[in-house]
Amino acid sequence: MIVYLFDGSFEGFLTCIYYSYYNKKKPELFIDKNYYIPNFTYELIEIDTEKDKFERVYSSLEKKLLDETLRRIYYLFLSSEDENYSLLYEYIKLCFKYEKEVDLHLNNDIILNTHKLARRVSLEAHRFTGFVRFQEVYKDTFYSKISPDHNILPLLLNHFVKRFSSMRFIIHDTKRNIAIIYDGEKATLGELKLEQVPKITPGVYEELWKRYFKSTTILERENPRLQKRSMPKRYWANLPEI
Template sequence: MVIYVFDGSFEGFLTAIYESYYNKEKPDKIVAMDDYVENLIDRPIFIETDEIKSDKVYAGIKNKISTNALKKVYHVFLSEVMEAPTVIYHYLRLGFKIGNKVDLNLMDDWVLRMDKINQQVASEKHRMLGLLRFQLVENDLYYAPLAPDHNIIALMANHFAQRMSDQKWMIHDTKRCIAVVYDLKEWIITPIDLPAPPVGKEEYLYQQLWKEYYQSIAIKERRNPRLQKRCMPVRYWSFLTEKK
């Protein structure tokens, strides 16, 4: 099998799509470098990221398919599901053939798989917008740690840049050691591999008040742990103030 191996970046993936069309080659799989395992059967082709080529593919998806398709491609790529690059590749091959009607072709297995992964990413993003907890740390910075299944912090950034435009804040993905940092003007994504900063005395008091409020509004007779775990999965509890 022919395997295209890229560096793991979105630009690298789009470059792989470009090389496939330019070389008139149909790879059996497209995988990120970290997911590739050498063997004696596959023929790997290592793709060198080229921003000019990736920009052409980016524009091609937007103009020849649709803006919605481009958004879906980005979301599925951020899922970090191992098969996602290959699924996107087949989705785009169909999209470049039939244009903006690609998402209506629900009989196609690749379109269905795109929709499934896209929905998983969208659902986690929606859930985390409600579960994320900011805490005030030093330098008047509001800090929020999380460890989502998918790489969604870039998808959350605009929401908080609008809602907390007058505050400096950081959303720290502790699983991937990256963070979105907002400085009152714009947000950027940056690598970060540091422990959570300590909270101040005032923040600690607010956290205690929040825990007491959480306990006081609970109705013992209506406790439903199963429903709570479905709406607020246990894997997120370590970052919730009321669950610490």
């Protein structure tokens, strides 16, 4: 089994696409080297991220595809479903084959599954624009903890920087140990472990959220079943108003 080992970045993945094409070696599996467990049955090919190779592949995709298809490629890359990289590899091959008409071929299982999975990522990112709750951890610095199913922080970054442009904040994905850190001027996305964050005790911000939630809930229209559909229970641990 041919396995491509890369650094887990989008740039690294498209570098893998480049070498797969030019070396004529089709990988059966892509593995982020941060999570690699040695396996002697693999024919391992380690691919270093190369900016020029990434840009060649991405530029080619830009010329051949609609913007919506480019977004779909990125959403699928951010998915945490098993073998999403392998599905994305097959989808990109079809993108080069069908170009702008690729997404019309919904009778193809690869394209259909790509649409379904990319939509899940997009929907979760949209949900979390309303599911992030901040608490003050330092003077004028706010922290939020989330644990999404997919790696959606890159999709949330611009939204929250625009929405809270004058506020210093951290949005922490504790499942992946990464965070958006915004200092009021510049935002970065990088590694952050839970033990690096000061312990947060329930306080005034948590209480305000609880009061707000109660005040906006009309008893006659209260519908827990609908709440669960629009605000899935697996997210409730990080929502103080619940």
